[in-house]
Amino acid sequence: MATIKEVADLAGVSIGTVSHVITGSVRVSEPLRLNVHAAIRKLNYYPNHIARSLKTRKTRTLGIMVPDLTIPYFPKLIRGAEAAARAKDYWLIAVNSEDNEHRQRDLLSLLHSQRVEGILLVVAAAPIPANQIARMVEGGMWLVCLDRIPDRVPVDSVSVDDSEAGKLGIEHLIQQGYRRIATATGPQALKSERQRLRGCKLALHEAGLSMQKDLVWFGNLRPKDVAELCRARLKSGVPRPDAIFSTNGPTGLGVLRAMRDCGLRTPDDLAFVTIDELACDDLLYPSITTVVQPAYDIGWRAAQILLDRIENTLPEGQSETIRLHARLKLGDSSRRS
Amino acid sequence: MATIKEVADLAGVSIGTVSHVITGSVRVSEPLRLNVHAAIRKLNYYPNHIARSLKTRKTRTLGIMVPDLTIPYFPKLIRGAEAAARAKDYWLIAVNSEDNEHRQRDLLSLLHSQRVEGILLVVAAAPIPANQIARMVEGGMWLVCLDRIPDRVPVDSVSVDDSEAGKLGIEHLIQQGYRRIATATGPQALKSERQRLRGCKLALHEAGLSMQKDLVWFGNLRPKDVAELCRARLKSGVPRPDAIFSTNGPTGLGVLRAMRDCGLRTPDDLAFVTIDELACDDLLYPSITTVVQPAYDIGWRAAQILLDRIENTLPEGQSETIRLHARLKLGDSSRRS
DNA sequence: CTGTTAGCGCCTTCAA
DNA sequence: TTGAAGGCGCTAACAG
Numbered sequence: 001m002a003t004i005k006e007v008a009d010l011a012g013v014s015i016g017t018v019s020h021v022i023t024g025s026v027r028v029s030e031p032l033r034l035n036v037h038a039a040i041r042k043l044n045y046y047p048n049h050i051a052r053s054l055k056t057r058k059t060r061t062l063g064i065m066v067p068d069l070t071i072p073y074f075p076k077l078i079r080g081a082e083a084a085a086r087a088k089d090y091w092l093i094a095v096n097s098e099d100n101e102h103r104q105r106d107l108l109s110l111l112h113s114q115r116v117e118g119i120l121l122v123v124a125a126a127p128i129p130a131n132q133i134a135r136m137v138e139g140g141m142w143l144v145c146l147d148r149i150p151d152r153v154p155v156d157s158v159s160v161d162d163s164e165a166g167k168l169g170i171e172h173l174i175q176q177g178y179r180r181i182a183t184a185t186g187p188q189a190l191k192s193e194r195q196r197l198r199g200c201k202l203a204l205h206e207a208g209l210s211m212q213k214d215l216v217w218f219g220n221l222r223p224k225d226v227a228e229l230c231r232a233r234l235k236s237g238v239p240r241p242d243a244i245f246s247t248n249g250p251t252g253l254g255v256l257r258a259m260r261d262c263g264l265r266t267p268d269d270l271a272f273v274t275i276d277e278l279a280c281d282d283l284l285y286p287s288i289t290t291v292v293q294p295a296y297d298i299g300w301r302a303a304q305i306l307l308d309r310i311e312n313t314l315p316e317g318q319s320e321t322i323r324l325h326a327r328l329k330l331g332d333s334s335r336r337s
Numbered sequence: 338m339a340t341i342k343e344v345a346d347l348a349g350v351s352i353g354t355v356s357h358v359i360t361g362s363v364r365v366s367e368p369l370r371l372n373v374h375a376a377i378r379k380l381n382y383y384p385n386h387i388a389r390s391l392k393t394r395k396t397r398t399l400g401i402m403v404p405d406l407t408i409p410y411f412p413k414l415i416r417g418a419e420a421a422a423r424a425k426d427y428w429l430i431a432v433n434s435e436d437n438e439h440r441q442r443d444l445l446s447l448l449h450s451q452r453v454e455g456i457l458l459v460v461a462a463a464p465i466p467a468n469q470i471a472r473m474v475e476g477g478m479w480l481v482c483l484d485r486i487p488d489r490v491p492v493d494s495v496s497v498d499d500s501e502a503g504k505l506g507i508e509h510l511i512q513q514g515y516r517r518i519a520t521a522t523g524p525q526a527l528k529s530e531r532q533r534l535r536g537c538k539l540a541l542h543e544a545g546l547s548m549q550k551d552l553v554w555f556g557n558l559r560p561k562d563v564a565e566l567c568r569a570r571l572k573s574g575v576p577r578p579d580a581i582f583s584t585n586g587p588t589g590l591g592v593l594r595a596m597r598d599c600g601l602r603t604p605d606d607l608a609f610v611t612i613d614e615l616a617c618d619d620l621l622y623p624s625i626t627t628v629v630q631p632a633y634d635i636g637w638r639a640a641q642i643l644l645d646r647i648e649n650t651l652p653e654g655q656s657e658t659i660r661l662h663a664r665l666k667l668g669d670s671s672r673r674s
Numbered sequence: 675c676t677g678t679t680a681g682c683g684c685c686t687t688c689a690a
Numbered sequence: 691t692t693g694a695a696g697g698c699g700c701t702a703a704c705a706g
Contacts, residue, residue, distance in 0.1 A: 049450040
């Protein structure tokens, strides 16, 4: 691969001049500039970012780590973050923790070693190793948590207002006349899931109902597992709920599969609402009522904060906490039966 | 951020010794080794990959560029590639071209500048700038094309056997008794789409049918546009097809939306088959018959080839061309009506 | 305006 | 087994 020296030799100038042309930091006379550009093209020269970064101690690169690219929510997050990064001439590299805390640790090191200037992190759903994050921040790396917010770690964070999202869904079901509402939720290691569940409880209480123990179904983020769990609940002797509320997308998918497997139809047999849009939910018949998270915005806002941190335009010593509103998208699955 | 020098000072050794401990390339006595490790931990030291790469001229990093992370097919590709990379202790960074050729050019430069050791590329669907790719390869960058294969560029490539995939779908519909089959296809700038269409034609001919001009619907990869196109076709005076075959996922989504909007049900009103799995297609009612591409495998194989190139274990001067088989996944949407 | 030069942090001979 | 030193390719003073 061509180096700046080869370009300089071919153009008959010094490497300094080539560098000036490339960075545009110093004026260079037109003829030399053209010479240099010609040489660059002829040699198919690409500046070595690695060397540049070593020198400037800047990479203009952000990292984003998500648990699973195949959950539609995360690509949306990434697109939002990417747009914000690009607008400030940063670029974004994405990596995948697969909800594995060891992999998360390794990838955090990797990103750190690659000297990304900041990290957008959706923590892995494992028992969250708060110290991984704390160490990172102490190590001088800017970090913004998205979507899933770790407990007890003072760190910038952007997510949907989880409690509100849960409340929104349950309130809607209550308003539609449902009373025996089951809640299917994900890993309680995640604060976001706990908060959503809290929102559900709140909504029930405000309506003079209580959250029945046998109607809270603790699942995980694997639709297959959730489906199995739900099939058991839906088949068991006890009276069926008249509605199911799911606190996240993958869990919701599992619920829907279980309903299909049990031959139950929504909303005729029981209503269904979920937090997080399911892929192609508009094509499902009947369509699904959804508490929509502003995924793109969350990614965008988080990247904004990260960039502000990097460029030092945010007051230090206090962390930003942004909670965006969820929105109810009505479908047929929660029609009054 | 701590440097190797600080670690050396704290541990009371030279930077050479620290380097030896880290790389493990030279034996270091146990006590010193422990000293060094203690210092590393105390300083929260992360080796600077940038400096290391500059020195070793190796980054152990692969890049993958896809057009759109929100199309479910691509994350699967990425996971496969990531698995293969990880197995050889490489890591993979993903970027997004948004099917924009300018962005593709910039990102290719960026990846090159970042000195990734090879690139997995799903080309943007724009009029494919073959010279972008050729230049890259001439510039000494290893490149493997996935899924969408550019014309006339000798480059390693891995994809599904497109013609076969098209043939598979149409043959199935014919076998189910459908005769008036419309084909909805994507951008013809993509060789893969042309090949798939060719496969369709082939299957029709072999069955003694011909491909009618008014039954080939040229769409794109935006479901919204496709839906509009299809609505027009389905409403127009001419007799409706008795089946629709879509040559890719996003196009297929558009077809389904159009059918829904027109109040047409599958397979009662017309049958439907698509290449590429739709998200949660098992939940759609009725379920969709799909020509499934081995997405994970494609990513995996492509990364394998790329790594083999990098490690120089593949004969030079000829390019690998891998075509994997598609598989028919039966659903209800193509039941004999 | 152009050229020279001193590192950025690390790895890797080579010598001790 | 350990340390010293050169240099990877580039940028940013600084000198000319």
